[in-house]
Amino acid sequence: MFYIPTRIFLAGNALQQAREHIARLGTNALIICGRHSATRSGVMNELLPLLEELQQSYEVFAEIPENPDLETVIRGKQLMLESGFDFVIGIGGGSPLDASKAIMLATANDLKEDQLYDTGLMRKRLPLMAIPTTHGTGSEVTPYSVLTDPTRKQKAGFGTDLAFPDLAILDPRYTLSLTPRVTLNTSIDALSHLLEGIYSTRRNPHLYPMIAEGMRLIVKNLKTALNEPEHLPTRANLMKASMFGGIAIAHSSTTLQHSIGYPFTTEFGIPHGLANGIFMRQMMDFYYPAVEEELANVFAAVGITRDQFYDWLSSFPIDVRVPISDAMIDEKIPEIMAARNTVISPVKPTPDELRALLKSVQQEKI
Ligand code: NAP
Ligand code: FE
Numbered sequence: 095m096f097y098i099p100t101r102i103f104l105a106g107n108a109l110q111q112a113r114e115h116i117a118r119l120g121t122n123a124l125i126i127c128g129r130h131s132a133t134r135s136g137v138m139n140e141l142l143p144l145l146e147e148l149q150q151s152y153e154v155f156a157e158i159p160e161n162p163d164l165e166t167v168i169r170g171k172q173l174m175l176e177s178g179f180d181f182v183i184g185i186g187g188g189s190p191l192d193a194s195k196a197i198m199l200a201t202a203n204d205l206k207e208d209q210l211y212d213t214g215l216m217r218k219r220l221p222l223m224a225i226p227t228t229h230g231t232g233s234e235v236t237p238y239s240v241l242t243d244p245t246r247k248q249k250a251g252f253g254t255d256l257a258f259p260d261l262a263i264l265d266p267r268y269t270l271s272l273t274p275r276v277t278l279n280t281s282i283d284a285l286s287h288l289l290e291g292i293y294s295t296r297r298n299p300h301l302y303p304m305i306a307e308g309m310r311l312i313v314k315n316l317k318t319a320l321n322e323p324e325h326l327p328t329r330a331n332l333m334k335a336s337m338f339g340g341i342a343i344a345h346s347s348t349t350l351q352h353s354i355g356y357p358f359t360t361e362f363g364i365p366h367g368l369a370n371g372i373f374m375r376q377m378m379d380f381y382y383p384a385v386e387e388e389l390a391n392v393f394a395a396v397g398i399t400r401d402q403f404y405d406w407l408s409s410f411p412i413d414v415r416v417p418i419s420d421a422m423i424d425e426k427i428p429e430i431m432a433a434r435n436t437v438i439s440p441v442k443p444t445p446d447e448l449r450a451l452l453k454s455v456q457q458e459k460i
Contacts, residue, residue, distance in 0.1 A: 096300070098341060099255070100224075100235050104264040104334060106326075109140050109225075115261055116148060119221040120181030123152040124174055126194040132156065132185040135227035135268040141183070153177060158186065161242045161249060161359055161366070162193035164207050170197035171205070181221040184259070187280065188231030188366065191224050192239040195257040198222050199239075210241060213254040224259035227268045229332040230280025230367050232287055232340015234262035242360060249356040250433065253347070264337060266330040274320050277332075278410060279367030281316050284336040285309065286370040290349050291342030292388045293381050295438045298345045302388075306395035308338030313396060313406060350443065351377040353433035354451060357426045362416055371412035372455050375404055380451065384440035415457040423452045 103112045123145065125132070132138050132154075145152050155170055174182075174197060184194025196210055202218040209215055224234035233239075237258050240251040272280070288308045291301055311331045318328045354377070355369030364372070378400075382389065393400055427445050430436060436443075443451065 095298070096345070097255070098235060098344060099258050099260075100262050101260065102235060102262045102264065102337065104337065106265060106267060108263045108265040109144055112261055112263055113144065113148065116144070116223065117150070119223060119260065121150055122177070122179050123150055123181050123183050124170070124177070124179040124197075125152050125154045125183045125185060126158060126170060126197060127154065127156050127185040127190045128158050128160075128187070129156055131187065131190075131227050134271045135185075136271070137185050137225055137227060137268050141185070141225070152183070153179070158190040158193045160189050162189050162196070163242050163244050164210055167193060167196040167200055167210060167241065168207050171200040174201040181223070183223045183225065185225045185227065187226070187228035187276075188233045188240070191226060191231065191233035192241065194222060194224065195233075195239040195259075196241055199254070199256060211250065211252045213252050216254050216256050219256040222259045223261040223263065225263045225265075225268070226333070226336070228272060228276060228280040229269050229329065229336040230283035232284065232336050232343065234259055234264065235337055235340040236344045238343070247360045248429065249360050251435075258344075262337075264333050266326060266333045269329045269333060270324045270326065272323065274323065276365075277319050277323065278316070278412070279365045279371070280336070281312055281319070281332055281367070282371040282374070282410075282412060283367030284332070284339040285312050286351055286367075286374065287339030287343045287348065288312075288335070289378070290351055291339070291346045292392055293349050293351065293385055293440050294346035295440060296346045297388070301342055301345060302392060303395070304338050305342050306392050308335040308342070309392065310396045311335040313398065313403070316410075347438055348435045349439040350430070350436045353430050353435045354448075356433070357429065358416055358418075358455075361422065362418070364414070364416065368412060368414065371410075372414050372416070373451065374412070375407060376451055376454050380443070380447070381440050414455070416455050417457045418452065418455070423449055423456070426452070
C-alpha cells in the first residue's frame with residue numbers, strides 16, 4: 095500500500111512550476127516560518143512577488159522556534175481566526191513545517207492547547223503548502239507534526255492524513271545558505287528516516303529501492319555539501335534523499351531510533367538530527383538480529399558493507415557525550431518505552447536494554 099496525497103515539485107524553479115496549483119489553494123495566506131530562514135534561504139524573495147501576481151493576500155508569522163511548542167501553535171491559530179486566512183504556507187526546516195501543520199489543524203478543528211495531539215478531534219483541514227529549507231525532516235511529505243511541551247519537557251509527534259501538505263515545493267537553491275552544522279544534522283535525520291523505513295515493523299519492501307537510493311545519495315554527497323556548501327547538484331541530491339526519507343516514514347513511521355533522542359533535545363538542547371546521530375550505530379547494532387537480511391540487501395544496493403558504513407559515520411562529529419545523570423536516565427525510561435514509535439521497533443527493548451543504550455552516550459563522570 096502506498097499513500098502520498100502531496101503534489102511534489104522538485105526542481106530549481108519549483109515555485110514557478112507549481113503556480114497554477116498555488117493559485118488554487120486560496121485567496122488569503124498565513125505564511126508560517128522561523129525568524130530568519132525564510133528570508134536567508136531566498137524563499138521570501140521569490141514567493142511574495144508570486145503571491146502578489148496571483149492576487150493572493152498574505153501575512154507573515156515569523157515566530158516559530160526550533161522544536162515548536164504548543165503555546166506558539168495556539169498563537170498561530172488565534173492569528174488565523176482573527177484575520178480569516180483560508181490557507182497556510184509553511185517555510186523552513188521541520189520546525190516551521192510541523193508548526194504550520196499543527197496551526198492549520200488547530201484552526202480547522204478549533205483545538206485547544208491540551209487537544210493538539212488528539213487526532214480523533216481532527217476532522218477538517220485547510221489547504222497547506224510546505225516549502226522546506228533544510229534537507230532533513232521530509233516533513234513536506236509526511237503526515238506528522240512533532241511538538242514540544244516545554245512545561246513537561248516532553249517532545250512527541252502526532253500523525254494524521256489530514257496533515258499531509260497539498261503541495262511540497264522542493265527547490266535545492268533554498269538550502270545553499272545552511273550552515274555546516276545544520277547541513278550535517280539534517281542529513282543525519284534524513285538517513286535515520288531511510289533506515290527506519292527498513293527497521294520499522296510497518297516496513298514496506300516496495301519502498302526499499304527508493305530507500306537504498308536515498309542512502310546512497312547521502313553517503314555520496316554529505317562530505318561534499320560540508321566542504322562546498324554552495325554546490326547545487328550536491329544539495330539537490332541531499333534534498334531528494336530527504337524527501338525519500340519522508341516518504342519512507344510516511345509509510346513505516348519512525349522507531350526507537352527517534353524516540354530515544356527526544357529527551358536529549360528537550361533536556362540538553364541537542365538538535366533533532368544530531369540526537370538521532372549519537373545513537374545511530376548503537377541502534378543499528380541493537381536492531382541487527384531482527385533486520386539482518388534487510389540491512390544486508392540495502393547495503394549491497396548502496397554498494398558498501400555495514401563496516402564501511404560505520405567508518406563513514408564515524409568520520410563526522412556526531413559522537414557526542416551528554417551529561418545525563420543516572421537518575422535522569424531512570425526517569426526517562428518509562429517515557430521512551432511508552433512512545434508510540436518505540437512500539438513499532440523491530441526489537442522492543444527491555445528497561446535494562448534501554449538503560450544500556452542511554453548510558454552509551456553518557457559523559458564520563460569527572
Ligand atoms: P529546524 O529546527 O527547522 O531549523 C534548524 C535551524 O536551521 C534554525 O536555526 C533555522 O533558522 C535554520 N535554517 C533552516 N533553514 C535554513 C536555511 N536555508 N539557511 C539558513 N538557516 C536555516 O531544523 P530541522 O532539523 O529541519 O527540523 C527539526 C524539527 O523537525 C524537529 O522538531 C523534529 O522533531 C522535526 N521533525 C519532523 C518530522 C516530520 O515528519 N514531521 C520528521 C523529523 C523531524 P530559523 O530559526 O530562522 O528557521
Ligand atoms: Fe526526524
